[in-house]
Amino acid sequence: MIRKIVYSIFLATIVLSLVMFFAAFPFGQNKMSVGEYYLNHGVAQTGASNIVTSVVVDYRGFDTLGEVSVLFGAAAGVAILFFVLGENRRKRREQVAPNFIVRVGSRIIFPFILLFGTYIFIHGHLTPGGGFQGGAIIASGFLLLYLAYPGTTVNRSRLSMVEGLAGITFIVLGLYGLLMPESSFLYNFLPKGELNALLSSGILPIIYIAIGFKVAAEFAGIIDDMMCEVICRGGEK
Amino acid sequence: MSYYLGSFLLIAIGLYTVIIKKNLIKIVIGLNFIASGVNLLIVSIGYVKNGTAPIFSKIGINPSAMVDPIPQALTLTAIVIDASELALAVAFVVLLYRHYGTLDIKKIRSLKW
């Protein structure tokens, strides 16, 4: 009883302090001067029509590199936890085979999901979307395959090869900018092109495609680890 | 204004879940609510009244009528990190269940009072 009272006071304090803090920022009034600068100069400096993409990949590209490595760390953590520490596995449980419509329908729809994800991350600098969203959509396509055919495995060595190549592309493109006369990491050395064309804004689409492949491979790896823990390797050892 | 209030209450609900609940899966769901509430709060800070999305899809859109792009970019990366971190948390929960045979956090060496 006393602990509920203590915690309620704690929660009320937190909410009250948030309300008092955000009373100084009225909703929908003004924006930060940094955002104003990016909106006014972003198109001329990066050539991408989606300003969010130019902030994620160009202005704060180093941030995104760190974020992708955090994602890699989490995926590696899941793999380590399940394959090194998880020893006493349980028996393989009875799998109910999915019905005919699920199997055939997933086989028909799987290439279209891959196509849609690819479209999303290729057009990341023009329309809403980008590497993170497209990668997640491709990973959910793999998830559909797992649900329709229990016991599917993806080739893990090829998956990690895709992941590594995408990461290397990102880092090599960034380091190549250091050789330019301006000499900054992730310097945009390719021509900008015209606004709203597919081949525009220099290295931004290439980096976003690399991020898309990397995110798709990481999430497919996480799903493969968790599903395989239940289904494929249930009876081994 | 409603967005601020909703995100505060969502953060409070998530904190309540993390503090009070005894089930490990429920605690991870509470972490998810805190993350979603913070994302909603950050995006709603950058909103401008009657603004448009920060995409120059046509020539001649006024940049001063657009919403702030920086909170959106920060939130975009935060969502992906949240998902991977939750996968790690669920992996820990599964291993804890294998070791102790229960999801009740009171029985796992009394982690809460």
Added chain:
Amino acid sequence: MIYISWILIVLMLVLSILSIQLKNLIAAVVAMGAVSLIISLLFLMLQAPDVAMAEASIGAALTMIIYIIGIRETERSEK
């Protein structure tokens, strides 16, 4: 039009309270996915289409599946 955001936010809070009070963990996770979908609608109304897409594809789909796999490995209901 102004009231749509209030309606969605009240619905989101009700669903989140439901999600933490349900005893069946699968139902709780499905309610959490509904909260994620409503949050993605709210992002769309806040003029953030990129974030809305990320939340709908990652927060609602992938996270839910990860939870469901975890629940399948452990217990189905909270005692």
